[in-house]
Amino acid sequence: MEKKKQFKGGTSFAVSYLLMAIIPMAVCGIFFYPRTRNQIVERTNTSSMQQVERGLEELDRQLQIINNIPNVFFQNEEINRSDLEIEPWKNLVISNEIKKTIVNNGLIEEVFLYARKHRYFFSGYQGNFPLDKLQQYGGTVGFHYEDWEMSAILDTLETLNGTCQRPAETTILRGNLHKNIITFISTIPQKNRFAYAATMVMVDGDQLAGLLPDSQAPEGYGYLILDSNQKMIYRSSGINDSLFHRITNYGISEAVQHRSIRLEDNCLLNAAQSDSSGWILIKVTNLAPMMQEILELEYSVIFVMLGLSVVLGFLGYYFMMLNFRPLELILLQLKQNGNNRKGKIRNACYEEIERAIRILQEDNSRMSGSLQQTKPRLKKHLFTELISDSFKKGHPAEYLAELETAGFAVNEGYYRIMVIQSPSEEERDVILSEVSCEAKGFLYMFSMPNSGSILFLFGDREEGGKASFAEWYGECGQMNQTRAGVGDKVDSLLKISQSYSQACAALDYALLSTDKGAVVYYDDLPDSMFQVHSYPLELIESLAFAVKMDKIEDTENLMYQIEYMIRMKEFPPYYIRALFFNVVSIFMEKQKKAEESDQLEPAAMRILSQQLSSVQMIEILSGLYQMFRKKADAFHTKENEWMAQVRLYIGEHYGESTLSLAEVASHIGMSPTWFSTLFKEKSGCNFKEYVDLIRLEKAKELLENSEMKIEKVAERVGYNSSYSFARFFKKHMGVSPKEYRDIKVI
Incomplete structure (x- = not known):
């Protein structure tokens, strides 16, 4: 009997050990080891490629000095x-x-x-x-x-x-x-x-x-430098003839195209070509450290697998014996104690059965709770796919069945979307928590992430009128500080993205043209919303030039015009919103050059992700202009006397075709190289770009306000050839000087 028990115990231990040992082997062998190994390889490849790109930048800089x-x-x-x-x-x-x-x-x-x-x-x-x-x-x-x-x-x-x-x-x-x-x-x-x-x-x-990164390399590794014709200019002493022949046999063009190649187990080839000089830099990297790191990773994985296998094997044996012990004891007691103790044994069995039933009931309760928690998230995900029109359209019946499982009514006669814009996140949370939608046909309420919009989905088997929406919207006390847009009805839940886009257009019109508490329907929008308008592109270009050149007075006048357009609503809402976004982008670009984008960009991104009223747009633009004016005043206050002399000299001599950087540098007593560096730091652009901007503005002024011939205008702004002037003007303005004058005269 004892031998038989020992045999059974040994068998149970062996089975439990084999079953539990599979778990660490599967986790380490299938998930952990391949992922970590790929991370090591990718890190080595990325580091080597970054060194090649930095080395190519340094090589271009030295070539520029030499040439x-x-x-x-x-x-x-x-x-x-x-x-x-x-x-x-x-x-x-x-x-x-x-x-x-x-x-x-x-x-x-x-x-x-x-x-x-x-x-x-x-x-x-x-x-x-x-x-x-x-x-x-x-x-x-x-x-x-x-x-x-x-x-x-x-x-x-x-x-x-x-x-x-x-x-x-x-x-x-x-x-x-x-x-x-x-x-x-x-x-x-x-x-x-x-x-x-x-x-x-x-x-x-x-x-x-x-000067190149990691240039000190052992035998068999280093750098190759080739010119634009793929002629070898330099080869590191670490690259022997055998390795060089393998690289050339592979092909220089193929190496540049693929950027990263594994020639052999311990050799990584990274190549890049300069866009400016056309020279090619090839780096051959020693992979021995990476292979050593992978070997250490394999040793670690083996040790972890063995340790977990032993520990989990003993735990598995213990729990197996613990779970099967009651049945073995019951059989043993029945044989030893006879019928006199059957009642006690039966009660013990009943207790074990009741305990097992309670465990199953608890498991079922936990699973049911998990399903109840998952179902709202699934419903929200499916609704996001519907309004973004990103669901799979190949099997509509299957997708409708999935929507019905998630809790959507898919057999209604019509559907439509209402979008409500709350003034703040706090009021949006109050609306979501307190508003109980009792309107006819209400199906679902959804809060858009990263914005203040709340979506209401309505549907019914019968046509719902606008009166039911307006009546319900007016009865909700939290809605008096908001505006709403309602899209047209659609005949299928799979087409609800169409109603959503129409509701957003109606909400845009409500934000810019109505008071708080108003509801705008898409089919009630005025015809002017759908007419073709001419976008004020010239106004935006003038503002970009004035901001770039720190012209405070011109910027102020242009901002007055833009604020008037937004306030008077001369354009459709989407034109006004595009105008607003362009102005914000111009000021953000100016702040980037002042190295203050870390302070402005996060706040600006939060603003641009929301739907704003015309009053809010004007307040934001006014704040951006005040920030620009403060920086511009500080810039003009700190500007050196020599920069003022430079601006004055260029303003007096821009009409001379021989005007050059060396001439201006000589006028103020500086070397051309040092003057070029300081001028770019002070003005934000190089000397040629600055002179081109001045000549372009003067040319535009002459074309608009005088009847001077094109040849005379070209000569007045420093061009000896009218052909060169016309090509320069069209490059910057997109039209020829004659076309520009015709447009302005009209």
Whole structure:
């Protein structure tokens, strides 16, 4: 007997252990481990791609500096054409100017300025020397490439009329050996003729790559830099020939298109191409740390699974024995004690049965309560799908059956929606809690999220008149501070979105055109609501320009016009609402540039998500204008004296076609680079954009208020060619100058 009991106990333990061990294995193996592993892989891929994008931005910034060196020489008053073409060996200033240009840039090893006529070199660090001296002494004076013949260099300097880049090569410079030198050759810009000089900028490729994120990589990993023609410019020392051949065999274009590729188990390839320069940056990432993290995750999952299996196995055995113990004891007592104790055993069985019945009743009660809690949420979800017209339309009968199960009456003769706008969230909560809708055909009440709207669904087998709605609405005491819109009836609950959109249109009209407590029906809307109106686009464009340029007086006059339009209701409600949204967006954009969007944007988003009356719109616009005026006054108070001089100088000389950033910078005694940076900080736009805005406003004024010919207008605002002026004007205004004048005259 004891052996048999032990065998039964061992079997029960084995069965319970196997059943309970499945739970942690399923949770860890099916849910936890794959999700965590995917998160690790995605995090590694995202981090590597972000490094490539940041590296590409830094590469573009350095290329812009390098490619701008010829322009700097062209604009330098100390370097002129006569010095380079007549007697260049007598000029001792050019080398100093070159050195001043590159001395603060650690990437640039050397810059050579080559005068083509006399075949003469100027250097920032080696002074002046002719071609024959360069050929005689090689890298001791000048430069010498191990991988590029001198004849090819001279041929490029003589014939190039543009730019070219040479890949990283070994160079002897100033008698020293430099590896991975990237060479940029560009011609000095010259108007309408072949360039008379060329520049050769030598950049240290290793230092350029050192600016990229995570540039210090082990063997087999690093960066590849290619130009817009997919010619390799630089390759990190960590990328060996074998890995480089695998990348090229895969395809550079395919790598840029896919952005992220797994070449092998421990190698991740991320690529991106610059929109401005067209250069391509490829990063090869070592995945060994990621694989180690995944291995540690697998060990952790195994340990957790084993621990939970042991613990849950013992718990399962205990509860199994606890649940089956009464039946075994009853059988044992019947055999041992005989018929004399049958009554007691029977009572014990009855008690066990009653306990089991009570447990089942409690479970049923809990399940019934859960269903009662779920049903309102299901009903709300289905109603949201109905009014948004986002339900599946393939099987209307099945969807109607689902609506009927959720508590909707689907066999009514008609349905319609009433939308009520409460003034505040507190009053909306009072309406939802206290209003008991007794109107004929009431079916459902729903509160729209993130707004003050309350929806009432009505339906009946017979046609309901407007009087029943108005009578019920007037009897509700909470409705005297609200307005309501009612849509037309529809013959199916599946078409209720149509009535909802009509009710919203009626509510818009009620908010802008009626007093509180009014009910507006869609079919009673005036015909003017459906007429085509001309939107005041020019007024919005003028306001955007005035706000951007901090013109307080112009902004104030335009705001008076907009507030008058809203107050007098010259347009339909949806036009007025669009006008209101555009004005708010203009002021929000201005606040973003002032770095205060964190304070304004959340409040503005809450305002724009609600339906507002004309009075509320005017109050909000007035507050935004006062905020703008306060910031504009502070800006004008703090504006430096030099900025006032700049605005005055541009206002006096905008009609000159030769007006340039260098000219204005020279007028106030600043360098062009420093002046450009300060001007953008003060005005919020660059120099060209500012001058274009001034010329555009002056051109519009002349076209509107004078009969001057288009050619004269173009000349007056600084354009020598009427064709260039017409193209500029149409780019900004969307119409030609003649079309603009015709519109204004009409």
